[in-house]
Amino acid sequence: xxxxxxxxxxxxxxxxxxxxxxxxxxxxxxxVFMQILSTKKENGQEMPDKIMVMLLSTDESxxxxxxxxxxxxxxxxxxxxxxxxxxxxHALANEA
Numbered sequence: 001x002x003x004x005x006x007x008x009x010x011x012x013x014x015x016x017x018x019x020x021x022x023x024x025x026x027x028x029x030x031x032v033f034m035q036i037l038s039t040k041k042e043n044g045q046e047m048p049d050k051i052m053v054m055l056l057s058t059d060e061s062x063x064x065x066x067x068x069x070x071x072x073x074x075x076x077x078x079x080x081x082x083x084x085x086x087x088x089x090h091a092l093a094n095e096a
Contacts, residue, residue, distance in 0.1 A: 006083045023080045030069065030091040031056055032084040037073070051080035055087050 007014045015022045024031035037050040054071040070087060074080040 004018055007079060009081055012085070012088065014081075023081070024088050026058055028092060030088060031058055031094045032088050034084060048077045048080070050075060051077065053080050053084050053087070055091055 019036040021034040036048045039046045040049040055069045057067045
């Protein structure tokens with residue numbers, strides 16, 4: 001049975017495990033990897049602060065270093081997800 005992501009953001013699956021998130025479908029040519037670098041307290045809750053966002057090729061024949069197409073650091077989860085969505089949509093549109 002195939003894995004089905006329970007959470008979607010702008011029509012693409014979003015999967016989180018601890019401080020790492022993957023955004024996109026692994027069957028597509030690109031996905032976005034996000035890593036929470038730091039957190040801050042807000043209203044007694046730990047919230048992601050600095051997040052590294054990387055556009056990755058899903059082509060397993062490439063060496064790991066060559067799979068990274070773009071990367072950036074964003075402040076806040078919303079900014080990171082919004083940037084990831086734009087980056088992924090552009091990459092997938094250019095691939096078609």
